[in-house]
Amino acid sequence: MHVGILGAGQLARMMAEAGGPLGLSFSFLDPSADACAGELGRLYVGQWDDSSALQALAECDRVTADFENVPAAVLARLAEQVAVRPPARAFAAGQDRLEEKALLEGLGIPVAPVAAVNTRPDLLAAVERIGLPAVLKTRRLGYDGKGQAVLESHEDLEPAWQRLGGQALILEGWIDFDFECAQTAVRSASGEVRCYPLTRTVHSDGILRLAASPAGVSAELAGQASAAVTTLLEALDYVGCLTLELFAAGSELIANEYAPRPHNSAHWTIEGAVTSQFENHLRAVCDLPLGSAAARGVALMFNWLGAMPERAKLLAVPGLAWHDYHKQPRPGRKVGHATLVAADQASLSEALEALKPLLDRDTAGLLGRLG
């Protein structure tokens, strides 16, 4: 079976790594000629609407994506010729923060108060209604904290408007969260849903840096997360893996956004779960039975940004698994990750003690936020 993937970044690369052993082969479409998944299949270099590349993808057995901002219209057009999974509507709703919030709210999943902002008067009215602090965000094409401005006081409004105004925006109420977490689940075409354990995440400058699983929350909170993601998957008639990002505030989880693809917060599943998110995404996309989403021990994932750290020392840490995406270094770029896996928290803590002195100060400093 041959799978076409829109996007050939690290998520596509890890899909291909998981899919090869399943007997799958891959073609990719990506605007960049050196996209890192290209080594593991056939790479078509072109824009998302490149008609000859899309024709090649339409001839695959299945099409999926590694990027949430592939134009939903492109996916909808492809879906006339080939099974496209997840469905285009999951991308469409997720690509507009206002629609996304409305969808979640309509499903009874708690979200922050939100208002559309197209003009300066809109912004003032929204601030009046929602209060400060709040976050002004572009409705489209935001990821990794890009296209956002935090408004602490009325003095922040004009600079934020200067920077972001002139495009469709939303104002979102500030959530005074205890911590962030992410719920990944997979749904098959026949409607079976399997939820991974809830993962606790740590972001810095809007970029995910650490992911720890299990999240160490009450059974009640974990149940809220899996119920919410299941509701969402069913509403979208979704096929594949999806991650719902959540704020934990007191006894409540408040949904932030979802990603209709494998997600950075669940990279730990490669070693830390019976079946990785990448394999389960492909199993769902290809109509194969879903694998178990149960954990194998406990896991803690570190993102490597900018350039890969020196592997020789880090690989000596017991239970550390290495993932180099084969990308050129560039400041802030996600170039790889590592996952520490252990049978239990005590063994993980022990390995973490060996790892800590080898971490850059920035990463080591984030560990304190895991609580």
Add this chain to the structure above:
Amino acid sequence: MHVGILGAGQLARMMAEAGGPLGLSFSFLDPSADACAGELGRLYVGQWDDSSALQALAECDRVTADFENVPAAVLARLAEQVAVRPPARAFAAGQDRLEEKALLEGLGIPVAPVAAVNTRPDLLAAVERIGLPAVLKTRRLGYDGKGQAVLESHEDLEPAWQRLGGQALILEGWIDFDFECAQTAVRSASGEVRCYPLTRTVHSDGILRLAASPAGVSAELAGQASAAVTTLLEALDYVGCLTLELFAAGSELIANEYAPRPHNSAHWTIEGAVTSQFENHLRAVCDLPLGSAAARGVALMFNWLGAMPERAKLLAVPGLAWHDYHKQPRPGRKVGHATLVAADQASLSEALEALKPLLDRDTAGLLGRLG
């Protein structure tokens, strides 16, 4: 770091699958244009002595092999230009059954009685000394039970001689074994050795079919196996993974042969150990720290011969991991494997009950031989 591999079969393929995440890239030399690892790197098609391909391999950072019968002279010549690991002498000794047995015996590792057979009178004299039953084998180029004849009585001598005579042979005393097992270990260039748990193996027609780990033997037998493989690795000043195949007979382990490469009996380590044999082989070859060879639960591996079975049903079995080598079907050919992993024997047995009805009769029948 770029690694050259002599051979591009499934072992090279699984090395490349393990090495990509470590940041390694690969070139292969193989006589076959459709060798299955070729998808995961640059494939040079040529004989083992193809000078332009060997020049390309010599320009890699390291060279290793996925096939024990690559001419040792080729490896020795390459070693003048690039670090070749495992060392050529490990291949040289392993390529001649008589030398191999002498090496093992010289190290105090028990082996079957053996005699060189070059003529009919040699054969008669060897049978006189060693007795029957015995096994007549070619000294070179044997694998998967090829180039062997079992001699039960004197009537078997002439047909065996007709089939195998005219080349250098050995006669080996028959070992009345209880079961077969295999000990895999990895050694770094700095001399560190890590042993995987002993694995119990089941062969049919000389081809490995099942591998179960742990082997379920006494601590004493397990200690014998790890001591033997450690002695051998040190004697060869070995770097990389090696597997020693053993017969368990009463309270003794008798060495049969070794393979200077990752080995079929340790494929279960991909999911069943903290670090797979493929990753540890590459870590050793590339001077990276060795990973833990400890098990993660219990594992049972099935080889798929001839053609891949229907994956849709088998993938529904909890904890079953799939490995399709992307090879064309051919009778008897190793085209893939699957590994059942579980936290403990009870969970493994439960999953095995779900798996059994889905297995072909031949494979299911072999399960009884696991004891």
